[in-house]
Structures are given as C-alpha cells and as structure tokens.
Amino acid sequence: xxxxxxxxxxxxxxxxxEEFEIWDRLYRIKESDGIKEPVLPRxxxxxxxxxxxxxFGLQRPQEGAARELSLSEWSxxxxxxxxxxxxxxxxxxHLFISAMQMMELMRHQQGDCSYEQELQPHLRMEDVNIPGxxxxxxxxxxx
Amino acid sequence: xxxxxxxRLKAAVHYTVGxxxxxxxxxxxxQFSKQSIAAISDITFRQCEIFAKDLEMFARHAKRTTVxxxxxxxxxxxxxxxxxxxxxxxxxxxxxxxxxxxxx
Numbered sequence: 078x079x080x081x082x083x084x085x086x087x088x089x090x091x092x093x094x095e096e097f098e099i100w101d102r103l104y105r106i107k108e109s110d111g112i113k114e115p116v117l118p119r120x121x122x123x124x125x126x127x128x129x130x131x132x133f134g135l136q137r138p139q140e141g142a143a144r145e146l147s148l149s150e151w152s153x154x155x156x157x158x159x160x161x162x163x164x165x166x167x168x169x170x171h172l173f174i175s176a177m178q179m180m181e182l183m184r185h186q187q188g189d190c191s192y193e194q195e196l197q198p199h200l201r202m203e204d205v206n207i208p209g210x211x212x213x214x215x216x217x218x219x220x
Numbered sequence: 221x222x223x224x225x226x227x228r229l230k231a232a233v234h235y236t237v238g239x240x241x242x243x244x245x246x247x248x249x250x251q252f253s254k255q256s257i258a259a260i261s262d263i264t265f266r267q268c269e270i271f272a273k274d275l276e277m278f279a280r281h282a283k284r285t286t287v288x289x290x291x292x293x294x295x296x297x298x299x300x301x302x303x304x305x306x307x308x309x310x311x312x313x314x315x316x317x318x319x320x321x322x323x324x
Contacts, residue, residue: 120299128300168273172266179262183255192258196231199224204232205239 113144156181230265237261271295289313 092100106114121127156177158166166174183190237260241252252260278291289310296302 120301122299122301125301125305128304169270172263172270175266176259176263180255180259183258186255188254190254190258192262193234193254196227196234199227200231200235201228204228205235 113142115146116143118145118148152177153181230261233265233268234258234261237264 106112156174158171158174179192183192234257238257241257241260245251274295275287275291278294279285279287282290293303293306293310296306
C-alpha cells in the first residue's frame with residue numbers, strides 16, 4: 078500500500094503507470110493463470126419481464142470464461158452467524174440466518190408440517206382477503 | 221397480548237402464502253412441500269418487519285410521517301425490472317383512484 082500512495086499521480090481517478098504495473102503483475106487475471114474470471118450472478122425474475130441489468134456497467138465475459146460466484150453452494154454453513162470484522166450483521170442478515178435454521182429443522186420432516194400445525198388454530202378468516210371459494214389473489218403477470 | 225397477535229398474523233400470512241403457492245402450482249405444474257410453503261411464509265412475515273422499518277426511514281428522510289408510493293418504490297430500487305413493475309402498478313392505482321373520485 079505504501080508504494081501506491083507514494084506515487085505522485087494518485088490524485089487522478091485512474092491508476093498511475095507504477096500502480097498499473099503492480100496491478101498487471103500481481104492481481105490481473107490472465108489467460109495463462111488458468112483460472113476463470115469471477116462474476117456475480119445476474120438478477121432474474123421468474124414472474125416479471127426482465128430488463129437488461131448489468132451492475133456497474135461492466136461488460137460480461139464470454140460464457141464459460143467466467144466463474145459465477147455462488148450464493149447457495151455453501152448453504153449448510155449459513156444457519157449460524159459467521160464472524161464479522163468491522164460491520165455487524167444486519168436485521169436482514171439475521172432474517173436469512175433464522176430462515177436457514179428453520180429450513181434445517183424442517184429438512185427431515187415428512188408430510189405434516191409443524192409450522193402449519195402450530196399456526197392453523199390461530200387463523201381467523203376475517204384476516205385473509207379471499208372472497209368466496211374462488212380466490213382472486215392475482216399473481217404478477219408480465220405485461 | 222402481543223404474542224397472540226403475532227401468531228394470528230403469522231397464521232394469516234401462512235394461509236395467504238399457501239393460496240398463492242397453489243396458484244403457482246397450477247400455473248407451472250410444480251408441487252410445493254408444506255415445509256417450503258412454511259419457509260416462504262416465515263420469510264414473508266419477517267420481510268414485512270424489514271419493509272416496515274425501511275419505509276418509515278425513507279419517509280422520515282423526506283421529513284414526512286406518512287409513507288407514500290415514492291417510499292415503496294425505493295424498496296424496489298435494486299432491480300430495474302422490479303422498479304418498472306412497481307411503478308406501473310403505482311400509476312394504475314393512481315389513475316383508478318382518480319376515476320373513483322370523479323364518480324363521487
């Protein structure tokens with residue numbers, strides 16, 4: 078880091094020639110590295126018309142040349158809060174952890190569902206907006 | 221008490237989620253296990269808490285005490301597709317409200 082900040086051209090937004098040389102040598106992913114460029118998965122909605130959404134205006138690498146970072150392949154690790162450094166877990170994050178815990182508990186349940194059995198006696202039909210027998214809860218329809 | 225109220229709310233959410241999942245089942249020819257419906261309903265319930273807090277903050281940020289559709293649109297800001305859908309719905313609602321007022 079010292080090297081980077083000692084440079085004289087660091088006021089510019091882009092890398093100085095020295096910084097570029099360091100980036101190119103140490104961090105830039107090249108074909109000879111034999112590893113794929115990491116990319117984040119794209120937002121996709123099953124029930125909506127999907128617009129082109131490329132975060133940060135990045136160009137997508139060619140199919141197969143990239144490794145899409147997975148948010149689900151380590152799901153069995155996610156039923157507990159993982160260590161933090163400077164940023165605490167948010168409410169949103171705790172929601173996720175408790176949902177993963179709940180799913181872990183229900184994983185081996187067959188047929189009857191304890192969640193349903195606990196709640197069913199408390200259901201009051203006046204709370205649910207469903208006229209008659211035929212329900213009119215409209216699903217999201219793409220235009 | 222509050223605990224009872226929360227349980228009643230959870231039951232209503234669970235029932236409605238069940239109905240929506242049933243529609244998806246018919247539409248897409250898939251089956252949801254009871255456990256997956258329970259998980260969706262629990263996540264929905266907790267997501268409401270997060271939405272409520274965010275909406276309150278967005279309104280307060282604009283020095284309002286009433287949540288408006290502009291605050292709701294901010295919940296969808298991360299996705300252009302979702303934002304477009306919500307904005308369309310909001311415009312539909314607004315024009316329906318106008319018609320209703322004109323009838324009166």
